[in-house]
Amino acid sequence: MLVSMKWLKELVDVTLTVEELVDRLDMTGTAVEGVRSVGEGLSGVVVGAVLEKAPHPDADALSYCTVDVGAAELLKIVCGATNFGAGDKVPVACVGAELPGGLVIKRAKLRGLTSEGMMCSAPELGLGGDASGLLVLPADAPLGVPYAEYAGRADTVIELEVTPNRPDCLSMVGVAREVAAITGKSARPVEIEVSESPEPIESAVSVEIDDPALCPRYTARLITGVRIGPSPEWLADRVTAAGARSVNNIVDITNYVMFELGQPLHAFDAATITRRDDVAAITVRTTREGETLTTLDGQTRTLTSDMLVIADDGGPIALAGVMGGEHTEVSDATVDIVLESACFDAASISTTSRSLGLISEASTRFERGVDPSGCVAALDRAAELMRTLASGTVAAGVVDVYPAPRAERTLTLRPGRLNKVLGTDISAEECATILGSLGLSATSDSPHELTVTVPTYRPDLEREIDLVEEVVRIWGMERVPATLPSGPGRIGRLTGEQRWMRRIDETMRAAGLNETMTYSFVDPSDRERSDTAPPEGETPVWLANPMSEEQAVMRWSLLPGLLRSVSYNQRRGVPDVHLYEIGAIYGAVDGAVLPRERTMVGGVLAGSWSRPGWNAPAAPLDLFDGKGVIEALAIDLGIERMSVRAADLPWLQPGRSAEVLVNGRPAGWLGEVHPLVAERYEADAPVVAFELDTSALIGSARTVKPYREVPRVPAVTLDLALVVDDAVTAERVEQAIRKAGGKLLDEVRLFDVYRGSGIPEGKKSLAWALSYRAEDRTLSDEEVRPVHEKLIRKVSGSVGAEVRG
Amino acid sequence: MTLIEDLKRIEGEALARIAQTEDLASLDAARVEFLGKKGSLTGVLRGLGALSTEERPAVGKVSNEVRQAIEAAIEERKAMLAQAELAERMSAGAVDVTLPGRKRLPGRAHLISQITAEVVDIFAGLGYQVAEGPEVELAHYNFTALNHPPTHPARAATDTFYVSDAGGSGREGDPESDVLLRTHTSPVQVRVLEQQKPPVYVIVPGRVYRRDIADPSHLPQFHQIEGLAVEEGITFGDLKGTLDHVCRELFGRDRKTRFRPHFFPFTEPSAEVDVSCGICVGSGCRFCKNTGWLEILGCGMVDPNVFGYVDIDPERHVGFAFGMGVERIAALRYDIPDLRMLVEGDMRFLRQF
């Protein structure tokens, strides 16, 4: 809502400076989005007199004028306008002037002649009026005086952000009422009187409402014999300040009254409405199948059955409350006008406006709720202006269809309740005064209750709590004492699961990974690109209205997003990437309304842990760096059994692809991304990746770990190199060793894997360090030797191993 | 030449030799030469047997003194040489301590997580618990039960992401069971109040979605932290006090807050909260658009209609709720020029915080 300060001051005394007023509005719930000056900053624009007007020798469309601006030198100015002659006074922008549009006037050559300034039209000065010619001033305009000073047209416009609950503030009288309430003044009502001719409207116009729920009230007046023409300066200035374009006197009047009173009006050219028995017959109804309407903007629109239209017997003539029809539009040839002032259902208007993508000043107001009680006043106000400014004749009476007049609402406010909610001590009298300043009447029958009557222009005030809000915002939120809740029964603590989530987070970082966040949306083509798929029994969750095709579906894996980040870094010369993300993946499940959401922890590693240093080589990261992270996670969460199992997962490189099991149950995967998948994401392989379901991890995490004796005696450590078939996994050998080692075997550590010279083709040597330890005594070689030899025999038998060397 | 003279001579020679040794090996050689089995002192002492019993004690005494003197000299020399050798070894082992260390850096938490954890911890201190809810949500929880009328603009498909009904669950045409990506963390308020009767003190961090084109100041997904407190006797003053405390904890002890009345469908009275600008300290600068204040969160008293949806008596219980944007806090605290950096995963960005 754009508010002209000049206009506002006519409706209420404003003694505050603009800055103070803006601050007060801000602090009482009407945010100010901007303040701007109009008709000001016109320094360098002065009243000038055209002394001579000669044709431009080289351009028919231009004239070459001699202009007196009251300075020592006369100016020579080239001009393109035609609506003036020698002797006229006009605003002249001298060299150096800056116009509101940002144009800076310079000495310039136009078709060979030097122009020393510019003569201006009203719009060029940021004012309302005719753009086709110069703004010709009265003959008595004082020569050389700054134009702004002479015209007194300077104004300040403040832009208000009106919240959806305050339709009343979409009008000047509403804003004036609000300003009066917040500054302790009283608003001046707009005096409305209309002079009618004896001819009654009923013989010329009739109105029917099909469904009063969609149109609670429809009123109309007939104004005959209007002369369409430009608006007077004051009217043009007002509508321009309010954000509209000055069109002609009739259109400007309807806009003016809308801005003033908040009631949208529509003017029909009466001659274009189909007659029924010589009466322009208007029906308010919903659309019939297949109807179309060409709206004022020239577009032919196909209407759907839930849209409300104004129709005559020939079909729709306007989209109720949204936009008029082209056919019934007021034109230069219009003589008689049917003026509409109605109240339409907010929800219906909002649906229509949104489905057609048509948002107008009228629809914005109807959408928030227009006061049906104000229809006739607006009609009278506009009709009288059309009479005085467009020489119209106002027919006697108003057509007023208002099946169920809206009554003023009565509410009860308990000051005790108000203070209980706010934590204040505001007296009943103070409440009554504040409500009174807002135009509500508050009377009290008992000391504990106020009976409050709410005018119809405040449809947002429906309940006691609404009145509480009105009181506190005017009384001042800053005056409410700040306290802390004093009630009992509060224990601030994370749940066990939340604490585990933090632990997972911490372990990832301790392992050297950096947290990232990627989009929850992915590209449907990520399905093929990454060769990943939602888990068994789930399908991707599609968006009905994505921002783009690349973000049309919710992710089913963290991998595509993480691969994009790997590529993003590598493409920018960052070769070492260590990222993890903890976030949801989404899967639709048959029969369930909401998809399943699972919180996953995913990671990607590429490059090395660091660039080569003077004392630290840069070892390329591989699967085992990823596995190390997962192993650290298992240790930190106290998970007893986490294992990996070779598995052919299509997005991972065969042979470097594994499933992760927690207590024997699948919990995720680990591996090196398939080189082709990496390539499709423009990532340089190898990229190590993993993704684990946090609920599987947390489900097996142990808060309390049992105490185990800390060894008090030294161990006997023996090395053992076993040559086995390539196909025999380290895990299997380790299990065989542990099984064969008996009670004395304590630690088993693999310290070398060797293939090559000395080892037959298809075999490998696994070298283990085995620590034997008894809890109660230091073992001797003699005691360990037979155990170790027995272990070798057993392991050799169970995994087909031979002892090397 | 008497034995005693011999002994004195040997002592003199030995001490001179010891003093000349320059390493432990030659010192040992000197020891063997004078004190060893075939050493000169031993040789002299062999002649002891030839002495008379009267002479022996005197010679024996001298020989002991000589032996002790030599041994003491050796020990002294040994300590000196050992010290010298250690000094030499250490000097050979000196390094340039300005060379970089051997390090494996721990990773960093994402800025959004850091701020979220910080806010959660502040509220844990005030007795709040953390509640969570689904990101893919029913329109009922996201809008209806939060008092949004059916035509509320936020429900429009231009503003809110809706989920296609692929599962064939028969939702079509029933706006109440429309499935959408939650536009705020507020639906968790309703879910919590359905599950838990007052007193309720919860904080709800989470990811939310709105149909904004990603640009320097918008992302279609971002993070909010919602708070809800419901108990008998709670007041708007308590809301003010709570948020005052939180803003000071988050932005600094010297920061001020102000409450501007505003409108939200699910709270009444509602307010927006500004925190004083930390750069200009309230006098106005580019950062705060010359207002001296930075808008930081929205809040209000829980609307009685919301209590109606979860069957809580609004006459008895009063509550307050608030919500803040984590990206907004991040942008204000770190002056981040482009929010898109938060989702790009650039290591150089992530490692800064």
Ligand SMILES: [Zn+2]
């Ligand atoms: Zn500032």
